[in-house]
Amino acid sequence: MKITTIIENSLGDKNELYNEHGLSFFIETPKCNILFDTGKTGDFIENTKDLHVDLNKVDYLVLSHAHYDHCGGVRRFLDTFNVHPEMYISEKFFVNSDKYHYSDGNQKLDFTSSDSEYRYIGIDFDESFIRDKKIDINYVNNDMVKLSDNVYVFTNFEKKYDFEISNPNMKIKQGEEYIIDPFDDEIVLAVDTKKGLLVLLGCSHPGILNIVDTIAKRTGKNIYGVIGGTHLVEANEQRISKTIECLKEMNINIIGVSHCTGENATKMFEQNCENFFVNCTGTVLEV
Ligand SMILES: [Fe+2]
Ligand SMILES: [Fe+2]
Numbered sequence: 538m539k540i541t542t543i544i545e546n547s548l549g550d551k552n553e554l555y556n557e558h559g560l561s562f563f564i565e566t567p568k569c570n571i572l573f574d575t576g577k578t579g580d581f582i583e584n585t586k587d588l589h590v591d592l593n594k595v596d597y598l599v600l601s602h603a604h605y606d607h608c609g610g611v612r613r614f615l616d617t618f619n620v621h622p623e624m625y626i627s628e629k630f631f632v633n634s635d636k637y638h639y640s641d642g643n644q645k646l647d648f649t650s651s652d653s654e655y656r657y658i659g660i661d662f663d664e665s666f667i668r669d670k671k672i673d674i675n676y677v678n679n680d681m682v683k684l685s686d687n688v689y690v691f692t693n694f695e696k697k698y699d700f701e702i703s704n705p706n707m708k709i710k711q712g713e714e715y716i717i718d719p720f721d722d723e724i725v726l727a728v729d730t731k732k733g734l735l736v737l738l739g740c741s742h743p744g745i746l747n748i749v750d751t752i753a754k755r756t757g758k759n760i761y762g763v764i765g766g767t768h769l770v771e772a773n774e775q776r777i778s779k780t781i782e783c784l785k786e787m788n789i790n791i792i793g794v795s796h797c798t799g800e801n802a803t804k805m806f807e808q809n810c811e812n813f814f815v816n817c818t819g820t821v822l823e824v
Contacts, residue, residue: 538687538728539565540737540764541588542820544581545795549817553587555580556818559606560766560796562737563588564728569596569685572614572622573726574739577606579613588819597684598622598672601739602723603634606796608660615670624667625684627692628676629722634659635710636718655708655715677724681755687729693721694743694751698783700776701744704768718742727752730824732790733761740766740797746783753787761824762791764816770799777802781809793820 543561548554559576563585572595575581585592592614601607603626636659667674675682682690708715720742727736736752738745745767753760763784769777780802784792793816794806806813814820 538567538730538824540728540735540822540824541565541590542764542795542816542818543584543588543590544576545816545818546797547795547815547817549815549819551587551819554584554818558796559609560601560739561607561610562765563590564688564726564737566685566688566728569688570594571597571599571684571688571726573599573737574601574607575610575614577609579610581610582613582617584818588821592618593620595620595622597625599625599684599690599724599726600630601725602627602720602742603630603636603660604740605658605660607739608662611660612662612666615667615672621671621673624672624674625677625682625690625724626674627722627724628678630676631664633709633718633722637708637710637715639706639708639715684726689727689729689756690724691727691748691752691755692724694723694725694747695754696743696747697750698744698746700779701747703742704771707742725752727756728824729758730761732824733759735762735764735822735824736760738763738765738767741768745769746780749784749787749789760787760789762793762822763789764791764793764795764822766796766798767794767802768797769794769802770797772799772802774801774805777805778809781806785810793822
């Protein structure tokens with residue numbers, strides 16, 4: 538099994554590749570190929586040649602949640618390639634896709650400006666766009682769905698770790714009201730390898746520990762590795778420390794963080810976690 542990080546925030550030493558605030562993985566298994574998220578702009582397509590990824594051979598398109606930095610490349614991908622992958626998204630994906638970020642003007646993240654405002658951070662397509670491309674949509678509404686041999690999708694994560702609170706500035710619009718986004722549209726992919734489960738995270742809005750713990754319990758399997766977005770970018774030091782401590786107790790062999798992890802958390806992982814690496818654009822894992 539081969540997992541290529543086609544695009545994410547950081548670049549590592551591969552200067553010829555594009556990077557951006559977003560995430561996209563390509564997973565090759567003996568039975569199928571999966572595109573998991575598509576980054577922000579569609580630039581992930583530019584990286585595929587150098588990374589020997591053939592997007593004509595995508596069997597499954599899985600989107601972790603309805604944010605622009607994970608789904609922003611969907612249109613360009615489906616307009617560029619004549620492909621009809623089966624799509625897997627949460628049953629809440631379109632229902633909860635009117636997503637916003639409220640900024641008080643002080644934060645400087647990719648999706649914030651210096652004005653206080655609600656900024657749209659959702660998707661730029663709807664169900665009919667996908668259907669017009671002759672793509673079948675599988676709405677994930679079970680705790681665990683088998684996508685193919687050794688590939689599973691998970692949702693509905695238990696909230697065991699109460700310090701993993703949702704960011705109150707992440708909203709969805711319902712009617713005229715902005716409510717805190719419950720992120721029940723988030724789905725996570727896991728591949729079953731000889732070494733154990735490798736968990737691929739989109740943004741981890743429900744909390745990385747809640748996600749990993751739920752998957753471990755639900756499958757009864759050993760978690761070999763975790764890679765992807767951890768959304769620790771807005772977490773305070775106390776929460777980051779607790780997260781690292783709990784992940785260590787889970788005896789995970791590899792932890793490769795990407796995307797929305799943030800400088801602080803990355804530094805703290807580097808200092809406290811031996812099996813840690815930055816899962817940057819162009820990283821290839823063979824398991
Ligand atoms: Fe994200
Ligand atoms: Fe997100």
